[in-house]
């Protein structure tokens with residue numbers, strides 16, 4: 001029988017001059033066990049799955065992937081492929097009940113940060129839809145390379161050439177709404193974003209998922225060329241590859257139930273099947289036969305390509321592996337904080353300008369609310385009863401109720417006009433941010449600050465125009481001081497909405513959940529503001545919500561810009577009535593403005609903190 005090495009199909013392309021270091025990855029005896037919480041019954045042990053109340057996700061898995069080779073990790077669903085690549089790329093975040101043992105080495109050295117020498121391409125192509133392919137790659141180059149502009153541009157051109165993206169380099173990436181590049185081009189753009197910094201190791205999770213077989217082959221062929229030309233270590237998980245794709249693989253690792261059942265060259269697979277007495281149908285590939293055998297064995301128990309056979313015939317070679325290299329130099333890919341801010345703000349700005357939905361919804365929403373509220377409370381301020389004559393309680397309460405209504409809708413629309421677009425777009429952008437942060441493209445702080453610095457002035461500008469127009473429509477006192485105070489309160493309320501949007505966007509792990517629960521969180525803020533429920537009857541543990549409720553303060557703040565010192569005299573006795581006693585509000589005009597500004601700052605700070613916590617909780 002031939003030795004495995006005779007089956008290595010040597011590359012037909014001559015390697016280029018390698019200015020990149022070569023890194024072999026090697027993992028030994030990796031075991032991942034999750035203890036199930038629900039059961040306290042006595043442990044029963046299954047030889048394959050471990051004890052009933054614990055699940056062995058990877059069971060003593062060893063293997064290696066060499067520089068200049070493509071290593072495919074395969075196996076049926078639930079075999080442990082994703083867990084293995086997550087461990088190799090240090091993206092695995094174990095829960096409290098998870099135990100991990102074993103060793104992972106890069107050139108015989110342990111590593112803590114995979115990003116020091118490697119890059120990871122996730123399964124989903126999370127890209128900014130409003131940028132072109134070239135702009136997307138340029139953004140990655142700006143974030144990852146410390147070279148000057150000319151060098152960064154030439155690197156981007158090189159990647160575009162390597163990944164065969166020239167034809168679509170100036171096309172928008174696109175999404176469901178914006179027509180953009182194809183699925184295969186998106187996948188290559190995602191790969192390009194990671195390749196830009198020339199990582200010696202590239203790990204990809206399902207790089208062919210969602211692609212037709214021809215496009216999948218093109219993508220894999222490009223990866224093969226890069227692997228050979230630049231001596232990269234390329235590892236990926238893959239489901240049911242075609243025979244053409246299989247022939248590109250240098251090594252294959254097949255897992256089943258968390259155990260290795262084959263590891264070696266693709267060419268050796270046929271001989272191995274013969275060795276373990278597995279018949280390979282002449283109409284199918286050895287890989288298909290193995291997968292069919294696994295399926296049949298699941299029902300009948302007649303498994304040929306087993307872990308025990310792997311241990312007998314193949315494991316020794318794997319355990320003997322020792323990289324010829326020793327250690328590696330860490331890549332320094334992080335640019336300065338200011339540079340990150342600069343490029344992130346530019347990208348955000350382009351995104352705003354090119355997002356038809358965002359701009360349309362902001363402008364349409366503001367104009368609609370202005371017309372509607374202006375019509376509903378047209379010149380309400382002019383109905384103020386005289387203060388030097390007696391007025392009927394009915395007329396006064398009608399006026400005061402209308403004023404409260406006008407102030408309420410004005411503040412509520414300020415909150416929602418800031419919150420609405422964020423709830424619509426932040427969940428999409430959030431995943432792009434999480435992906436980019438996970439690959440350490442930039443700092444959380446620079447992303448957060450750039451977002452706030454771009455969104456705050458835009459909200460402030462729109463809100464100033466909105467509140468001046470509404471102020472005129474409501475017929476409020478045309479004095480500069482009153483108008484300024486009204487505008488300050490209005491802007492602070494809008495910024496509270498902005499902060500609340502970011503805060504709720506980061507509060508939950510699931511982006512859809514945060515988008516749908518965002519408006520619901522406003523209900524307690526509204527109900528417990530003290531205006532709609534008697535605070536004395538609200539349980540103490542929740543009554544503190546009133547103090548962080550913008551509703552409590554903007555209702556009084558807006559009202560006081562018109563009625564701060566007003567005293568009315570009631571018919572027939574002339575008894576005095578302060579509107580603030582009528583409303584039951586006694587916080588004071590400037591106090592309301594100051595607290596509203598503080599709440600806006602507080603929601604933004606909480607948003608920043610939760611964003612930081614979110615990146616620790618989720619891997620994208």
Ligand SMILES: Nc1ncnc2c1ncn2[C@@H]1O[C@H](COP(=O)(O)OP(=O)(O)OP(=O)(O)O)[C@@H](O)[C@H]1O
Nearest residue numbers: 034055057075076077078079080081082083084095
């Ligand atoms: N935290 C966990 N708790 C319990 N079971 C888990 C946990 N994480 C993973 N598993 C289980 O471990 C097994 C391996 O999961 P993994 O995602 O690595 O499989 P996979 O081979 O990538 O599957 P697929 O091809 O379907 O993505 C699955 O059965 C999965 O349900």
